[in-house]
Amino acid sequence: MSSLRDAETFPAHTPAASQIFTTVLCHGPITRLEVARRAGLSPAAVTKAVRPLIEAGYLVEEAEEQTRPALGRPANPVRVDGSRALFVGVKVTGDEIIAVLTNLCCRIRAARHAPLPGREAEDVLARVADLVAELRTEAEKSGTPVLGLGVAVSGDVDRAAGVVRWSPFLEWRDIPLAGLLQKATGLPVTVDNDVRALTVAEQWFGAGVxxxxxxxxxxxxxxxxxxxxxxxxxxxxxxxxxxxxxxxxxxxxxxxxxxxxxxxxxxxxxxxxxxxxxxxxxxxxxxxxxxxxxxxxxxxxxxxxxxxxxxxxxxxxxxxxxxxxxxxxxxxxxxxxxxxxxxxxxxxxxxxxxxxxxxxxxxxxRPLPFEEWARGAAATAIQSFIRADDQPPSR
Amino acid sequence: MSSLRDAETFPAHTPAASQIFTTVLCHGPITRLEVARRAGLSPAAVTKAVRPLIEAGYLVEEAEEQTRPALGRPANPVRVDGSRALFVGVKVTGDEIIAVLTNLCCRIRAARHAPLPGREAEDVLARVADLVAELRTEAEKSGTPVLGLGVAVSGDVDRAAGVVRWSPFLEWRDIPLAGLLQKATGLPVTVDNDVRALTVAEQWFGAGVxxxxxxxxxxxxxxxxxxxxxxxxxxxxxxxxxxxxxxxxxxxxxxxxxxxxxxxxxxxxxxxxxxxxxxxxxxxxxxxxxxxxxxxxxxxxxxxxxxxxxxxxxxxxxxxxxxxxxxxxxxxxxxxxxxxxxxxxxxxxxxxxxxxxxxxxxxxxRPLPFEEWARGAAATAIQSFIRADDQPPSR
Missing domain, CATH: 3.30.420.40 (ATPase, nucleotide binding domain)
Structure with a gap:
């Protein structure tokens, strides 16, 4: 997976840097001082970690009226530039495949639905790959790169191994979904249980922030x-x-x-x-x-x-x-x-x-449209992109 | 509580140092290299943190036949010297008070039982203070200092605040137990729910290690x-x-x-x-x-x-x-x-x-004698002593 990522490496190479970015993603616009407080890090460490993230375009500085440059530390709040990167999230249900294109802030930019072509993993994979290709074509219009794919499936899913152990709806057993889809799409792939994926979306972008x-x-x-x-x-x-x-x-x-x-x-x-x-x-x-x-x-x-x-x-x-x-x-x-x-x-x-x-x-x-499940899958892809080592997020 | 602790300050002043000590406590005898692996820290950081802990007598080096001094890093396993410090754990039940004296490795050294003198908090506190005094007299024989007191009570207990919010067995509401006992005994006091205290003992010293x-x-x-x-x-x-x-x-x-x-x-x-x-x-x-x-x-x-x-x-x-x-x-x-x-x-x-x-x-x-509950309370006191900031333990 690392070789795929080399195409676009996220410039936060330590758990602390990932945590700082996640804090801005969940709570931004936010001042560096407030990030330091929430993440339990020193303001100096935050200032240092923020710099390359701004340079690479992942963070942007908000203009604020009362800037205090005299203090030496930038006081302007920072926020994530959602348009910096795109992700695809896919939810496979018992009768349908739903795919969404989201930005880095997990806002849905486009969506596709397709009927499930039977339950054979091979057929489902081909259809998922088609939908991903369609959404990437969509993404190309904006010139923004698609940096990851998340797939949510109900049942017993081993996210670390990238394997669907047992999905009763699909009657799948031990399908190495992440590896297969990575081969088919060339994207880093995260697979997770659908409810857990939705929970990640709520934790990072919803009512659980x-x-x-x-x-x-x-x-x-x-x-x-x-x-x-x-x-x-x-x-x-x-x-x-x-x-x-x-x-x-x-x-x-x-x-x-x-x-x-x-x-x-x-x-x-x-x-x-x-x-x-x-x-x-x-x-x-x-x-x-x-x-x-x-x-x-x-x-x-x-x-x-x-x-x-x-x-x-x-x-x-x-x-x-x-x-x-x-x-x-x-x-x-x-x-x-x-x-x-x-x-x-x-x-x-x-x-x-x-x-x-x-x-x-x-x-x-919290009523949610069915596409929200696919958005959850995109959230897991964003999570994997930000922290390859799956660190716990900042609280 | 910090003023009380000045009598004997634990020489691990950072979360990392506490974590290193806890790792040795739960898993020792253990090599510095293995501590580093389990705690996710560098071997150099472990070697540095271990030194003052050995100097203060909290850790001891195990003699081993195949030492490799040529490598520059001490290869001998280290373990906690249990006899370095003593703690008192108290469990208050609906009809009895049980107190144990444990060493730093939570091994019981002495135990006392006393009937509950009614349910008035004042009477219970006086009886607890008596038992603690008896066990400290016992401790004096060994010349080892008693460095903390843990008290376990069933019900809704706010450990951070040191308050028993509601204990149905005792009919206690909002009793600031930690503060009162600290005043009565001069020891740092940790109060916790009894089942959580037992769980801490299992996590650090039992079947949950x-x-x-x-x-x-x-x-x-x-x-x-x-x-x-x-x-x-x-x-x-x-x-x-x-x-x-x-x-x-x-x-x-x-x-x-x-x-x-x-x-x-x-x-x-x-x-x-x-x-x-x-x-x-x-x-x-x-x-x-x-x-x-x-x-x-x-x-x-x-x-x-x-x-x-x-x-x-x-x-x-x-x-x-x-x-x-x-x-x-x-x-x-x-x-x-x-x-x-x-x-x-x-x-x-x-x-x-x-x-x-x-x-x-x-x-x-895991059958356990009733004194095990009091031992759980001692485990919470040891935990508080090691990490005043209540960091999560190493995994």
């Missing part, structure tokens, strides 16, 4: 959870972490695909919701939009099903809060389309099951 | 959990973390003192076990030893009660594993006296509820 402990809970086909503890995303010693979907909320509940009963996902996942409405009413409910419409029309079974889903999610979130005591839980995912149908139940079940001051955790929702 | 992610689950009057994530003990943004006892395993289960139903503690805590055996059999079961005896004698209700307790604990541990993916879970606590009555159920329930490779987590038991 500045928090050392928070959780992202995604609601939709599956119920997922990304955890940030002590300022770093939790990956799990064996590749599994954040499986809030398989927290048992009712041992007498419906069976789950994992082999247990009454998991959060077996009550609140899309398939579980559809199954319960179909089985109880006998009605043919084609998909989630129909189920939501039914509930909005007042159908008592559909309404009750969403209420139970909300209760299960609220209990799952309380379990996370009771074990980890995060500052904030961000609820997101395509399932938020039905949020009005279960928001109250999530809140009530969380409040009832949170232990003591764990209830003070700030539970908020 | 060298692991960046593990959990300690304590079984007894309460069901507690200490979590180490990314090499640091999780404290929770609002003071609550590790509340495995209040993970719901059965919403239709027995009521819990927290206001919910079917929490792990409401099924597997001592009081819950006794209550179920009494209510179901009508027998007068005076305490845990009688309940265990009944089960060992083959009483079906007692046996079934312990089996259910094991299942609840196993599910709770699986929840921790599914969310955090620790390398190891260490089950401990006085409840292990009944371990043969529920070990199989813990194992089976864990295996059934662990998701995918989370099941690869190493679940082990």
């Amino acid at each position: 500045g928090l050392s402990d928070f959780a992202v809970v995604t609601v939709g086909a599956g119920i997922g959870c990304g955890l940030v503890v002590h300022g770093r995303v939790v990956a799990g010693a064996h590749g599994v972490a954040g499986e809030i979907g398989h927290v048992t909320v009712d041992p007498a509940g419906p069976p789950c695909h994992c082999g247990n009963r009454g998991c959060v996902e077996a009550i609140a996942g899309d398939a579980a919701i559809l199954r319960r409405i179909r089985d109880t009413t006998g009605a043919e409910v084609a998909g989630v939009p129909e189920a939501v419409a039914l509930a909005h029309a007042g159908d008592p079974v559909a309404r009750d099903t969403y209420a139970r889903a909300g209760e299960a999610i609220g209990r799952g979130i309380a379990t996370v809060a009771n074990l980890l005591g995060p500052e904030r839980v961000i609820i997101s995912g395509e399932g938020l389309a039905a949020y009005d149908l279960f928001a109250e139940q999530i809140r009530d079940a969380f409040a009832a099951a949170a232990f003591g001051s764990a209830a003070r955790c700030d539970v908020k929702t | 060298g692991l960046s992610d593990f959990a300690v689950v304590t079984v007894g009057a309460g069901i507690g959990c200490g979590l180490v994530v990314h090499g640091r003990v999780v404290a929770g943004a609002h003071g609550v973390a590790g509340e495995i006892g209040h993970v719901t395993v059965d919403p239709a289960g027995p009521p819990c003192h927290c206001g919910n139903r079917g929490c792990v503690e409401a099924i597997a805590g001592d009081a819950a076990i006794l209550r179920r055996i009494r209510d179901t059999t009508g027998a007068e079961v005076a305490g845990v030893p009688e309940a265990v005896a009944l089960a060992h004698a083959g009483d079906p209700v007692a046996r079934d009660t312990y089996a259910r307790a094991g299942e609840a604990i196993g599910r709770g541990i699986a929840t921790v594993a599914n969310l955090l993916g620790p390398e190891r879970v260490i089950i401990s606590g006085e409840g292990l006296a009944a371990y043969d009555l529920f070990a199989e159920q813990i194992r089976d329930a864990f295996a059934a509820a662990a998701f995918g490779s989370a099941a690869r987590c190493d679940v082990k038991t």
Whole structure:
């Protein structure tokens, strides 16, 4: 991967320099003094690290009225020049591939969708490579280089090794995705679990900025959870972490695909919701939009099903809060389309099951378009670009 | 607190030096080269930091046959001289105070027990001060200084502020324990939650050495959990973390003192076990030893009660594993006296509820005498002594 990077080497060669850049990226515009405070470094070290980053065009100095040149240290805030570099983020779902082109500040500049051409890794890879090529053509118009590719896949993904260990949606086992895509595109490639990728995006560019402990809970086909503890995303010693979907909320509940009963996902996942409405009413409910419409029309079974889903999610979130005591839980995912149908139940079940001051955790929702998942993948590529050694970010 | 410390200042004044000492403490005897590798520092930095620590008697050089003085860098392993300093650790339970005198390597040198003189903070403090004085008299015999006091209390404890925010067992609210005991004893005082203190002892001196992610689950009057994530003990943004006892395993289960139903503690805590055996059999079961005896004698209700307790604990541990993916879970606590009555159920329930490779987590038991809790408190005092700034330990 290093040979690929030589094309455009990021001029921050130490963990401290990466940390300084990350601090500006997450918190900028920001003064050097404030960067030093947040990163726990000396102002002199920050001033020294900032210089080559400004020279290479990654940072720019903000003009400010009250500059104090007499003090010898530049007082102007600095910020990242988002237009300095572009990245591609790709999310592979069970039926679609979504690719976005983002700038260095993870702002989406262009997006492409393509149907999934079956589940064979080879076919999927070819389609991903096509989308990446399209977005690079787009990027060429601006003359800005594309410096990395991030790919997000649900399931057990080993980011360090670049391998998808097991993705149930795609039925992939041990696919060395990073290496294959690197060969196909010539770009440095980062692969990560989709929920963790989304969590990186929230940590660096979203509702998690500045928090050392928070959780992202995604609601939709599956119920997922990304955890940030002590300022770093939790990956799990064996590749599994954040499986809030398989927290048992009712041992007498419906069976789950994992082999247990009454998991959060077996009550609140899309398939579980559809199954319960179909089985109880006998009605043919084609998909989630129909189920939501039914509930909005007042159908008592559909309404009750969403209420139970909300209760299960609220209990799952309380379990996370009771074990980890995060500052904030961000609820997101395509399932938020039905949020009005279960928001109250999530809140009530969380409040009832949170232990003591764990209830003070700030539970908020953040509706996101599906492209946000691909943006998460781009965030992991930006992260890899900035710090090849995967240092924890500044807090 | 710094004025107290001036009596004996630890000669490691930078986070790096503290980290080097901690690495030797946890892994020694160890060569300087291996310390450098584990701490991510240069061998030169380690050699430089080790010198004053040897001079002050905190580290000693191990004689080794194959020394290679020609290389210029001392090749002999170094280790901590445990006898260099002593610490006192105190655990306050609902009916007893336990105090231990440990050396710098957290080996217990003497122990004292005293009944709790009521729950008034003033009375408890006086009794703690008495025990500390007794142990210091003991320490004087060896001529070794006592350099710190650690106190462990169950409940919501703010270590940084030195305050017991809320301890249900003692019915204490907002007691500034560290300041009061510092005044009474003249020692630097660290107060922490008891389960977190035990977790520190496991991390530095026990089954957690060298692991960046593990959990300690304590079984007894309460069901507690200490979590180490990314090499640091999780404290929770609002003071609550590790509340495995209040993970719901059965919403239709027995009521819990927290206001919910079917929490792990409401099924597997001592009081819950006794209550179920009494209510179901009508027998007068005076305490845990009688309940265990009944089960060992083959009483079906007692046996079934312990089996259910094991299942609840196993599910709770699986929840921790599914969310955090620790390398190891260490089950401990006085409840292990009944371990043969529920070990199989813990194992089976864990295996059934662990998701995918989370099941690869190493679940082990570690029976510990009650004094181990006090030893945990001493470990927090040693930790505070080594690094006044509470840096994360080396991994």
